[in-house]
Amino acid sequence: MTAMLNVKDLRAYYGQxxxxxxxxxxxxxxxxxxxxxxxxxxxxxxxxxxxxxxxxTGAIEFEGKPIGTRSxxxxxxxxxxxxxxxxxxxxxxxxxENLQLGAISRSDKKAIVDDIERMYTHFPVLKQRYxxxxxxxxxxEQQMLAVARALMLRPRLMLLDEPSxxxxxxxxxxxxxxxxxxxxxxxxxxxxxxxxxxxxxxxADQAYVIETGRIVMSGNAKxxxxxxxxxxxxxxx
Amino acid sequence: MSAAAEEVVTEAPAVExxxxxxxxxxxxxxxxxxxxxxxxxxxxxxFIIFQMTMLLIYGLAVLALNILTGGSGQFSxxxxxxxxxGAYTSAILMEHVGMNYALTLPIAGVICFGFGFxxxxxxxxxxxxxxxxxxxxxxxxMPQLLKLGYFEHWTGGVQGLVVTKPDAPFxxxxxxxxxxxxxxLAITIAIYVASVNLLRSRSGRAFMAIRDNEIAASAMGVDVxxxxxxxxxxxxxxxxxxxxxxxxxxxFVAPDGYTIQLAISLFLGMVVGGxxxxxxxxxxxxxxxxxxNIAEGISKGLSGAVxxxxxxxxxxxxxxxxxxxxxVAQQLAAKxxxx
Amino acid sequence: MELFANQVLAGIATGAIxxxxxxxxxxxxxxxxxLNFAQGEMAMFSTFVSWQLMQWGVPYWxxxxxxxxxxxxxxxVIERLLxxxxxxxxxxxxxxxxxxxxxxxxSVAGLIWDFTIxxxxxxxxxxxxxxxxxxxxxxAGMIGITLLMLVLLFFFFRYTRVGLAMRAAASLPESARLxxxxxxxxxxxxxxMAAAIGSIAGMMIAPVVFLEPNMMLxxxxxxxxxxxxxxxxxxxxxVVGGFLVGIFENLVxxxxxxxxxxxxxxxxxxxxxxxxxxxxxxxxxxxxVKRV
Numbered sequence: 001m002t003a004m005l006n007v008k009d010l011r012a013y014y015g016q017x018x019x020x021x022x023x024x025x026x027x028x029x030x031x032x033x034x035x036x037x038x039x040x041x042x043x044x045x046x047x048x049x050x051x052x053x054x055x056x057t058g059a060i061e062f063e064g065k066p067i068g069t070r071s072x073x074x075x076x077x078x079x080x081x082x083x084x085x086x087x088x089x090x091x092x093x094x095x096x097e098n099l100q101l102g103a104i105s106r107s108d109k110k111a112i113v114d115d116i117e118r119m120y121t122h123f124p125v126l127k128q129r130y131x132x133x134x135x136x137x138x139x140x141e142q143q144m145l146a147v148a149r150a151l152m153l154r155p156r157l158m159l160l161d162e163p164s165x166x167x168x169x170x171x172x173x174x175x176x177x178x179x180x181x182x183x184x185x186x187x188x189x190x191x192x193x194x195x196x197x198x199x200x201x202x203x204a205d206q207a208y209v210i211e212t213g214r215i216v217m218s219g220n221a222k223x224x225x226x227x228x229x230x231x232x233x234x235x236x237x
Numbered sequence: 238m239s240a241a242a243e244e245v246v247t248e249a250p251a252v253e254x255x256x257x258x259x260x261x262x263x264x265x266x267x268x269x270x271x272x273x274x275x276x277x278x279x280x281x282x283x284f285i286i287f288q289m290t291m292l293l294i295y296g297l298a299v300l301a302l303n304i305l306t307g308g309s310g311q312f313s314x315x316x317x318x319x320x321x322x323g324a325y326t327s328a329i330l331m332e333h334v335g336m337n338y339a340l341t342l343p344i345a346g347v348i349c350f351g352f353g354f355x356x357x358x359x360x361x362x363x364x365x366x367x368x369x370x371x372x373x374x375x376x377x378x379m380p381q382l383l384k385l386g387y388f389e390h391w392t393g394g395v396q397g398l399v400v401t402k403p404d405a406p407f408x409x410x411x412x413x414x415x416x417x418x419x420x421x422l423a424i425t426i427a428i429y430v431a432s433v434n435l436l437r438s439r440s441g442r443a444f445m446a447i448r449d450n451e452i453a454a455s456a457m458g459v460d461v462x463x464x465x466x467x468x469x470x471x472x473x474x475x476x477x478x479x480x481x482x483x484x485x486x487x488x489f490v491a492p493d494g495y496t497i498q499l500a501i502s503l504f505l506g507m508v509v510g511g512x513x514x515x516x517x518x519x520x521x522x523x524x525x526x527x528x529x530n531i532a533e534g535i536s537k538g539l540s541g542a543v544x545x546x547x548x549x550x551x552x553x554x555x556x557x558x559x560x561x562x563x564x565v566a567q568q569l570a571a572k573x574x575x576x
Numbered sequence: 577m578e579l580f581a582n583q584v585l586a587g588i589a590t591g592a593i594x595x596x597x598x599x600x601x602x603x604x605x606x607x608x609x610x611l612n613f614a615q616g617e618m619a620m621f622s623t624f625v626s627w628q629l630m631q632w633g634v635p636y637w638x639x640x641x642x643x644x645x646x647x648x649x650x651x652x653v654i655e656r657l658l659x660x661x662x663x664x665x666x667x668x669x670x671x672x673x674x675x676x677x678x679x680x681x682x683s684v685a686g687l688i689w690d691f692t693i694x695x696x697x698x699x700x701x702x703x704x705x706x707x708x709x710x711x712x713x714x715x716a717g718m719i720g721i722t723l724l725m726l727v728l729l730f731f732f733f734r735y736t737r738v739g740l741a742m743r744a745a746a747s748l749p750e751s752a753r754l755x756x757x758x759x760x761x762x763x764x765x766x767x768x769m770a771a772a773i774g775s776i777a778g779m780m781i782a783p784v785v786f787l788e789p790n791m792m793l794x795x796x797x798x799x800x801x802x803x804x805x806x807x808x809x810x811x812x813x814x815v816v817g818g819f820l821v822g823i824f825e826n827l828v829x830x831x832x833x834x835x836x837x838x839x840x841x842x843x844x845x846x847x848x849x850x851x852x853x854x855x856x857x858x859x860x861x862x863x864x865v866k867r868v
Contacts, residue, residue: 051754076756088751090744092809101744104737105756149755306668362853366611370804371849373797378842501675508672541683548676549658556665 004029004189005050005157010058012042012049012213019045020056021213027157027206032183032190034200034221036234037210043193044085046210047159051075051082062157077105081150085161089142091135095126098134098145102152112152119148122178140171147175151182158182160192164199172196176203197234201225209234270516274422283414287486288526290418293425294483296522299506300432300515301475307513308436309468310448312365315356315372316503318379319349319473321495323480325383328398328490329391338403338485342424345481346474353473357466376497383492397491400484421482428475432515435471444468509551511560520559524551582710583826589715591822593784596722596777597792597799598806598814599729603773605808606733606746607766610670614677615774616796618654620789621681622647622775623782624689627696636699640779644772651771655764663760685789696782718780722815725773729811742766797841798825805848807858816860821848 003026010023020042027033037043049056051072060068067075076082081102090098099119103112120127123144129137134145143163150158160179164172180203183190194200201207207224209217217224224230274293278286302316326345330336356375363371383392392398405416435441443464446454455461484490502525509524510517532543555561600619604612612618626643630636658677662670700717733739745752745762752759777799778792785791798821806817825844832843852858 053750053753071758072753073756073758076754082754084751084754088748088754090748090751092747093743097740100737100740101752101755101757104741104744153755312668359849359853362856363849366808367804367852367856369611370800370845371852374842374845374849377797377845378839381839381842504668505672505675508668512666512668538687539683541679541686543683545676545678545680545683548672548679552665552669552672552676553661556662556669558669 003027004063005191006059006061007046007050008059008061010046010049010056010060012045012054012056014045014054019054019213020049022058023210023213023215025208025215025218027189027191030183030187030189031206032180032192032204033206033208034197034204035191035193035208035210036195036197036200036224036230038233039195040212041210042213043210044161045213047082047084047161047191047193050159051080073105076153079153079156080159081153081155081157082159083146083150083161083163085165087142087146089134089137089145091133093134094131095134095137095145096130098149099126099152102149103154105153115152115154119151122151122182123148140167140175143167143171143175144178147178151186151188155188157189157191160190162193162195164194164196172199179203197230198225201235267516271426278415278418283412286412286414286418290414290421290486291483292519292522292526293418293421294479294486295503295506295526296519297425297428297479297482298476298503299510299521299525300429300518301472301479302503302507303510303513303515303518304432304436304444304475305468305472306507307515308441308448309444309465311360311465311468312369313372313469313472314369314497314500314504315375316472316476317495317497317500318375319353319476320480320483320499320503321379321383321490321492322352323349323477324484324490324495325392325398325480326477327481328400328484331400331485332398333391339420342478342481346478349477349480350470350474352477354466354470356473357469360469361462361465372500373497376500380492380496383495392492393490395492397489397494400488400490402488403485417486421486424478424482428478429515432475436515440464440467505548509548509558511558511563514558514560514563516563517559579830580827583830584823585710587823587826588719588819589711589822590825591802591819592715592719592722593777593781593795593818594798594802594821595815595818596718596725596780597774597795598802598818599722599725599811600770600774600777601796601799601803602806602808602811602814603729604766604770605803607742607770608763609746610667610674611800611803612770613671613674613796614681615770616792616799617678617681617685618647618651618771619774619778619781620792621685622650622771623696623778623787623791624685624789626775626779627694627782627787628689630697636697640699640776643775643779647775648768648772651768652764654771655767659767660760660764663763682789689789691789694787696779696787698783702783714783718784721776721780722818725776726811726815729773733811738765794841798822798844801845801848805851805858807860810858810860813858813860817858820859824848 005027007023007025010020011018012020023046035043035046045054048054050060052068052070052075053072058068059066062078062080067078090101096116099116100112103115106112125141126145126148129141134142137145147163163175167175176199179190179192182188192200192204201221201224204221207219207221208215209224209230217227217230225235278289298316298320302313305311305313323345326348327338327341330341330344331338360368360371384395402413403417404413405411409416436444443454443459446457446459447461447464451461506518506521506525508521510519510521528547529540529544532540532547535543597616600615601611604615622643625646626639629639629642634642654677659670659673662673698714698717700714702712702714705711705713705716733743741752741757742762742765744755745757745759746766749759781795782791785795799818802817802821803814805820806813806815821844824847825840828843829840
């Protein structure tokens with residue numbers, strides 16, 4: 001397997017505060033990787049740095065191309081979809097318009113129409129509400145919409161920032177099931193940042209643990225799940 | 238590391254969220270500025286003293302807007318109306334009632350406070366551009382109301398009223414201009430100190446909580462409606478005192494002196510001085526008093542364009558106004574100390 | 577009763593002016609989430625450009641098209657040159673920038689074309705419309721053009737990808753970038769479109785108020801008021817708001833005693849504010865659902 005995303009010595013800054021202190025990691029094509037860590041460890045910053053939404057230095061390569069200096073929209077146009085924390089729903093627009101926006105950088109009109117239908121089969125709840133203002137959806141529905149919107153890009157890589165945040169456990173199960181399915185069936189490489197470590201490790205095949213802006217552990221998700229330190233700190237048993 | 242973190246705090250880009258510590262000057266700088274304000278008039282001509290008086294008066298009006306916008310996050314294009322009410326209150330009390338000029342000022346302040354507080358009630362339902370439009374309506378209505386025939390006996394209608402300039406009391410050997418300057422300076426300092434204390438008080442914290450997040454503020458038990466209207470009242474009250482002083486200094490009130498243009502000037506003064514930074518008010522005031530004259534001096538036909546270009550230059554160089562200059566200076570000073 | 581009907585009709589005629597301007601206001605608001613105080617001046621300048629072209633012998637519709645194209649380009653240039661550098665500056669600093677732009681354009685137009693009043697032609701003629709003394713063919717034409725622009729804008733925002741992208745960029749820039757929209761250019765495009773629509777408004781308004789550098793002062797204020805009244809997020813609301821403001825203004829002038837021309841504005845504004853207090857998002861504005 002080849003590395004799809006390669007990150008070397010990534011450092012990120014908020015004003016004069018450094019949030020990442022030289023991160024190195026890579027994602028294999030077709031993998032589902034999770035990035036674990038406590039609050040403030042730098043998980044969100046890592047995702048934001050990949051999309052150039054925060055000032056950073058270091059080398060980021062996507063499919064062999066350096067992307068560190070590209071603007072956010074140009075990173076996205078390479079096929080990297082980012083579902084941000086808080087979902088970033090266009091609340092004043094309808095559900096369908098949100099989906100169309102996901103595909104705004106594509107020009108294959110016919111395929112877009114098909115993809116919207118496909119999203120409705122993945123997420124039936126969205127179909128019932130397609131003319132509804134997206135802001136009126138529940139939290140879980142908005143998260144579904146955010147994932148669907150990201151998929152409308154037909155991404156090669158999908159970055160998810162705490163998709164389980166604020167959702168009921170049952171809905172989280174649903175959502176993670178769908179993510180696994182997308183990863184397997186549509187061959188989308190996924191990097192998911194999570195606080196719900198148990199669930200993330202069940203789902204993922206690779207895992208990284210990040211602490212105060214540094215990667216402290218990496219490997220197979222099963223091995224990580226069995227690691228004693230990780231169990232104590234993140235899984236609570 | 239902790240020093241670096243602190244610098245970031247003062248550098249935070251959102252002008253809407255100035256921390257209260259950053260709203261004022263340090264003691265040393267304050268004393269230097271104060272000394273300059275006290276000494277300079279002794280050395281210059283009467284006309285310049287008059288201009289410095291106006292500088293303080295507009296400074297007060299900008300300060301008032303700063304408390305409203307920088308403090309409580311509400312926006313107003315209607316300050317000229319409060320200024321007008323203050324000016325007319327002083328003028329009418331002096332000329333029709335024969336009251337001492339100094340006594341008219343607190344009355345102007347109180348009347349404007351009430352007026353602002355009342356206006357704050359409907360304004361509660363509005364924010365952003367809607368509030369701008371509402372206050373704008375107030376500003377355009379004011380000169381017209383002052384011209385109305387019903388009030389002409391008191392206001393002098395379109396002609397306005399002439400106000401007598403007071404002499405220095407107790408036989409002090411000072412020109413009228415100089416006395417008025419020191420009188421204004423004393424009031425300005427008193428209001429400035431009171432404003433600083435207000436923003437540092439419980440009410441000030443309430444203002445800022447509302448500015449930063451209204452919903453969260455109300456969840457913490459801040460009476461949002463009360464404090465928002467209170468901010469309007471305080472701002473209007475200070476503007477009213479400034480208006481009263483302005484009437485005495487200019488010796489004249491007329492409806493066309495208080496148009497929307499004045500409100501826009503005060504707004505520009507606030508932006509140039511730095512929104513939410515109280516000492517910047519005086520810098521902003523200097524900008525709106527002197528820059529139009531400079532522009533006129535550079536080109537008579539194109540004075541508007543020159544003014545516009547100068548304004549653009551200022552906001553390009555220091556988008557956060559004079560506050561930004563102060564912060565940079567502070568950081569430089571800190572660096573020099575370290576080395 | 578006939579007086580009332582006539583005043584309403586006259587109100588609709590003046591309202592068309594405000595509706596035209598309000599449409600331009602909503603356009604820029606959609607793009608930059610702000611009211612541009614210099615918009616009236618930009619429209620005035622465009623109108624002068626078209627007048628100048630006609631003086632040089634260009635026929636009306638030729639000058640019209642050239643002016644719209646010029647304004648579109650000029651709007652983009654102004655944004656790139658003056659407001660892109662302020663993109664990260666606080667909102668109120670941007671507002672100060674609008675005021676500066678206002679001063680510059682007004683002053684330059686005064687220098688080039690001076691402050692005397694100029695006649696401006698209308699392509700629709702100025703005979704009474706359908707025999708009514710209150711509404712002229714020009715005003716009817718203006719209403720027609722306004723409605724046409726409204727329909728075009730509606731389709732643009734609702735059914736084109738660029739329109740959708742512009743709305744997204746205006747409402748949530750960060751999310752818009754995350755779906756691959758170049759938000760910075762969307763803003764420039766919004767300026768261009770607003771300037772173009774403003775130029776059409778200016779060319780429609782000029783035959784009524786005459787051409788001079790301060791011609792847009794009152795119109796812009798009513799235009800703002802109309803846009804705010806109708807709801808800033810709705811081009812349709814802006815047009816309806818424009819007509820309502822025109823009618824308001826006329827009725828106030830007719831039925832409230834002692835109201836001269838000068839008090840009409842504050843009273844009309846006060847009425848609008850009253851409406852806003854009751855309906856803070858405007859008559860047709862979509863209330864935004866907020867989740868905390």
